[in-house]
Amino acid sequence: MLEGHMAEGATSHNSVNETIGILLARNASNHGSNIAMREKERGIWKESTWREYSEDVLACAAGLEKIGVKPGKAVLILGDNRARLYGGMLAISLLGAYAMPAYPGATLDELQHFLGEADIVAAIAEDQEQVDKILEIRDAGASGIEHIIYDETRGLGFYEDDGLMSWDHLIEIGLHDLNEIPSRREELLHRAGPDDPAIFLHSSGTTGKPKGIVLSQKNVLTAAKNGHDAGAFGEDEDILAYLPMAWVGDYAITVAAALRYRFTVNVPERQETVVRDMREIAPTFYLAAPRSWDQMLTTIQVGMEDSTPLKKWLYHFFMDRAIAAETRKLNGKSGGALEPLGRLLGEALVFGPIKDQFGMSRLKSAFTGGEAIGEDTFVFYRALGIKLRQLYGQTEISAISAIQAPNEVRLHTVGTPAPGVEVKIDDSGQIMLRSNSVFSGYFNKPEASAEALQDGWLLTGDAGYLEDNGQLVVLGRVSEVMYTAGGERYVPNYIENRLKFSPYIKDAAVLGSGLDELTAMVCVDFEAVGHWAEVNGVPYVSYADLSQRDEVATLLREAFRRVNKAVTEPLQLKRFVSLPKEFDPDDGEITRTRKLRRKVVQERYADVIAALYDGSKEVYVSAQVAYETGEVGKVEKNLPIREV
Known part of the structure; x- marks a missing residue:
């Protein structure tokens, strides 16, 4: 007996005709002066408008094509979050090739596994450390990577290895090509179709080597629409690009949703400066794993314990009452305690200053995903006035499948299916999903693909059930x-x-x-x-x-x-x-x-x-x-x- 549910307005035939190129052109034409990307460099935030960002992506695409990147070929992306690496991923998509981001801490063995999957002809690396990794693999004869483009020039001035070039040099090559042929820009923007690749990611690899997952442009843009229609984010959000670029959650928000709904993407100077940079930006949307929310809570609590007696008293007076009220709400009871005057006073004296200190003063949407979050952590942020919610998804469905509504939060559920996503529970208790955001199969692995996809449904491998009110509960991996x-x-x-x-x-x-x-x-x-x-x-x-x-x-x-x-x-x-x-x-x-x-x-x-x-x-x-x-x-x- 199959149990099923479909979000209101969902349809398995909801097609998305947009492509990355079409959206890039639209943003440059209709919103050209709006800020697309902001990156901190040496303490200064440098801004790029949609018109400037689009031109960089086009120049990168033209340059990459000149050095041999074409459909069926792959480009490795290696490094922490950088504006140019994101632009490189979009450029590769315009060419119909595979953009393959890897975790910056990936070992040589892990990278060699990726190199054995696809024909990687080039790499875009953040800095000297990542360039050295690629050169070491290439010198060992395990790679056909002919060209290595690097963003940060420091330490690379005296390298004389074949195929090594700076980002600026690549852009020069591309601009020369674009200026020689007037129609080239338009042709590049409209070359790739909805079914062409957007990104080449990998499964987590908990039970073996990671499997290649190619998400099409239709997949990722549908997921962005599903998330928007579910109320996860709106248009013109300000976001912080700090999550690993090889994780589907980062691509879904920082690239796909940002492109479709014109987010301003803020790239921190370094991973070590994320907290400080977040305070300066004060994003309107923020997604983090439970561990990150836990660490921030620990930092807040540690700071309060080191504070003055008066500040500690004020903190506990307001925070304890707000937490008690949120706990009652979570259990389906009336809130009370701090409504409404106490809440206003608490916001002025305690809640507001804490949110400001951690860059959360403008947050409209805050999410956690990837695994379950603790009740203490969850309730704390809700008490602080941050409407923290859970979402559920996986790489194979482009990250977004179920989302909690702001005022229908239960700790044990992950929300209801997003519009455009169908959910069904099979006889073994496994969660099955169907949407245009579901991938078409693991890269060059027909047997694994057949196990994961059945009659258009994705078998998630997660055990769970649907409550009578449509809320999805995830218990864990079926295999476990x-x-x-x-x-x-x-x-x-x-x-x-x-x-x-x-x-x-x-x-x-x-x-x-x-x-x-x-x-x-x-x-x-x-x-x-x-x-x-x-x-x-x-x-x-x-x-x-x-x-x-x-x-x-x-x-x-x-x-x-x-x-x-x-x-x-x-x-x-x-x-x-x-x-x-x-x-x-x-x-x-x-x-x-x-x-x-x-x-x-x-x-x-x-x-x-x-x-x-x-x-x-x-x-x-x-x-x-x-x-x-x-x-x-x-x-x-x-x-x-x-x-x-």
Whole structure:
């Protein structure tokens, strides 16, 4: 029996005729003097209008075509968020070629996997560090990358490698071509069609090598329309481009939605300056993973604890009442407490200054996605006056499939299907989606594509259900549904996310498939636990040392006991180990989007898992650590087995 739901106004035949080129031309013609891109460089925000931005993209496209980029070929995009890298992605789309962004921290092995998928003829790199990576791969004979275009010139002045050129040189080549042939601009803008590629992304790779996912221009622009029609964003938003460029969430908002609805995209100077730059910009739309919202909350709380007695009293007077009111609303009860005069006073004295300090004073739409968010974090921001909402999606559907409405928020749901998206639950409890934003299959992987797509429906691999009111509930990955020896069904990721609701736990791995009890391995959050240790006078010399302190174990037990209250007795966690290092994507234990590679973790920590179940009091661990230099080291430690 199939259970289904479709958003009001949705249709599986809703076609989008626009292309990236058509929208770029429209924005340049009708809104040419509006700011399209703003990038901070050496402390100064530099602006580009839609007319200027369009000209740069066209010059880049013409230049890339001159050096051999054409349909069927790919261009690697490597680096942190930069305006020119975004422009490069659009230019590649105009040519009908594949723009393939990679995470800036990608290892050589990860990049070589991408190089084995498609014919990558060129790369656009942010700086010397990324250029060096590509040159190393090329020198090893593992790549056919002939041309490397770089944005930042520092450190590259004396490089004499073949095919290496600056962005400015590429633009010169392109402009020469555009000026020689008057019709060239118009031809480039209208060459690619809706079914031509927009972006070449990758699956998270939790169970193996990442699979290539090519999203068409119709896919990404439909997703942008679906998000807009669901009320996620409006026109002319101000946004901050800080999310990894290789993540579908960044492309969906910073490129597709920005192009269709003329956002002003603000690119921070560096990842390290995001908080300061966000305060200067004060975006109107903001999307962040739960971990980012948690970290901001920790920073706010730490700052208040270091404040004056009067400020602390004011903070707790207003904040405690606002949180209590929001908690009641979340549970379907009346708010009260601070309405309306108290709310105005709280806004002037506490809520407003906090929002201003963190660049959230103009936020109209704030979202979290990727995994579940903790109730404390969620309620805090709602109490602050930020209407934080959850959204649900994945790369295969161009990021957007279900969104919470501002005033219909429930912690356990991800909202209702966006207009243009149909949702159905199959007999196994798996969520199925249908929309023009769904991809056409994994790149050169027909078997995997056949498993993911059936009669136009995307099999998400997520277990869930639809409530009577149309709200979608996501439980976790279908492949991760497990059973204890007693036959109790559980989803490890569901419990792991709830452990991570604690600010002191960064990662967790829940164990117990086929066993009598559930246990867990956790990685503490070094920043949060380190600050707590300093405030409470707990000495430590390293992460490995701090993670094993008895005082820290007490913090962790509180988190475990809180989770145990929320699950049935057979699924309560009995014992845990605090690991001496974080799970790290460079060590292969998690993906670049911080999803657990369960098989790798279970193999690497097999001795720890055995000790959690054989009655041992402690276990010796020798854990692999990959350093930024590329060297591999080890952390060796005796870890106590702790009872919850």
